[in-house]
Amino acid sequence: MTGILYVVATPIGNLEDMTYRAVRVLGEVALIAAEDTRHSRKLLNHYGISTRLISYHDHNEKGRSEQLLVRLQGGENIALISDAGxxxxxxxxxxxxxRCHHEDVPVVAIPGPSAVIAGLSIAGLPTEGFRFLxxxxxKTQARRTMLQRCRDETATQVMYEAPHRLLAxxxxxxxxxxxxxxVxxxxxxxxxxxxxxxxxAAEALSSFSERDxxxxxxxxxxxxxPPLAPAMTISEQLLHLRQTTRLSWKEIVKQVARDQGVAGSEVxxxxxALRKKD
Structure with missing residues (x-):
């Protein structure tokens, strides 16, 4: 039987945010693949976990994935962690x-901290839908291009930024x-x-600009x-639909209320008033 790859969330700052399940799994697996082994060793030491660490980061991801896959196929359970989150x-x-999916190696999530979700939970912004960037x-031009794509989005946008680039x-x-x-x-x-x-946004720029x-x-x-202003007034749209469609007045009222974002009673x-004029 193959082993299991556990994708384990770790604290983004406060070590107390580690889950009981995450501590147990990290102590039971044969190997932990960590983004920075020196950084992760501090976390493991805090919880008395002595499991062997191996590096897994942007610069060795392709080759290391193949090595870890071989060990998983040999029956070893492995945990994957990042520096935080x-x-x-x-x-x-x-x-x-x-690669695990392609080779039918089970992958199990051990959920926990995430800066994206933590931020959204306290932001006071709509979260029915959001986009993580x-x-x-x-580079300035690439950043501005991305922000231009965000400008008209109807969902909350979430992004990470380095502190030295925040003001820009x-x-x-x-x-x-x-x-x-x-924001x-x-x-x-x-x-x-x-x-x-x-x-x-202007208040944020002013506030952070005052700091050393x-x-x-x-x-x-x-x-x-914000929603775009309707191209026509309520009366104009009512007349337009009455003249260009076969909808009943009841159906027209419903459609205009949806399009204008106002109460049906107002429409x-x-x-x-329009029918009395007619």
């Missing part, structure tokens, strides 16, 4: 998971998305100096773009 989410890991491009990124957001764009910026989540800013320095991991969240009153 959930592996494969803007972190190495997907190549190994993909990972790390923003370091906020300036681009103000320029491209508007000074009144709603939330989570810094140092779960750590001693955790901070959340929630407000308008900005440190720590950052999650930037952009609120959805109904407008329709009565």
């Amino acid at each position: 959930t592996p494969c989410i803007a972190d190495p890991g997907y190549q190994l998971v993909q 990972g790390f923003l491009p370091a 990124t906020l300036a681009d957001i103000v320029d491209i998305c508007g000074s009144d764009c709603r 939330a910026i989570a810094r140092e989540l779960t750590k001693r100096h955790e901070e959340l800013f929630a407000g308008m 320095s900005i440190k720590g991991e950052l999650v930037i969240m952009l609120g959805p773009a 109904y009153r407008e329709s009565l």
Whole structure:
């Protein structure tokens, strides 16, 4: 029988966020593939876990995936962890998971901390749908191009950014998305100096510009773009649909209310006024 690949989430700051299940699994597997073995050893030492570590990062992912796959096919259980949070989410890991799927090696998630979800949970922005963009491009033009694609999105956008680029990124957001764009910026989540800013983009730029320095991991969240103003007024759309369709007044009222984003009763009153004129 093949072994199992466990994709294990680890704390993004506070070591107390480790789950009981994650501690148990890391202690039971034959090997832990870690993004930075020196960093991960501190976590394992904290919980008294002596399992052997092996490096697995961006620069050796392809070759290491094949090595780990051989061991999994030989019956060993292996855990995959990143420096912080959930592996494969803007972190190495997907190549190994993909190879496991191709070779029918079981992959099991051990859920836990994620900066994306932690940030969204306290941002006060809509989360019925959201889009995760990972790390923003370091180069200005590439970053601005990405933000231009975000400008008209109707879902909350989530992205990571380095502290030394935050002010430039906020300036681009103000320029491209508007000074009144709603933003939330989570810094140092779960750590001693955790901070959340929630407000308008211009206010965020002003607030962070006043600081001598900005440190720590950052999650930037952009609120959805406001709905576009209707091309026609309620009365104009009522007349347009009455003249160009065979819909009943009842059906027209419903459609206009949906399109205009207003109560059906308001549209109904407008329709009565138009019918009296006719």
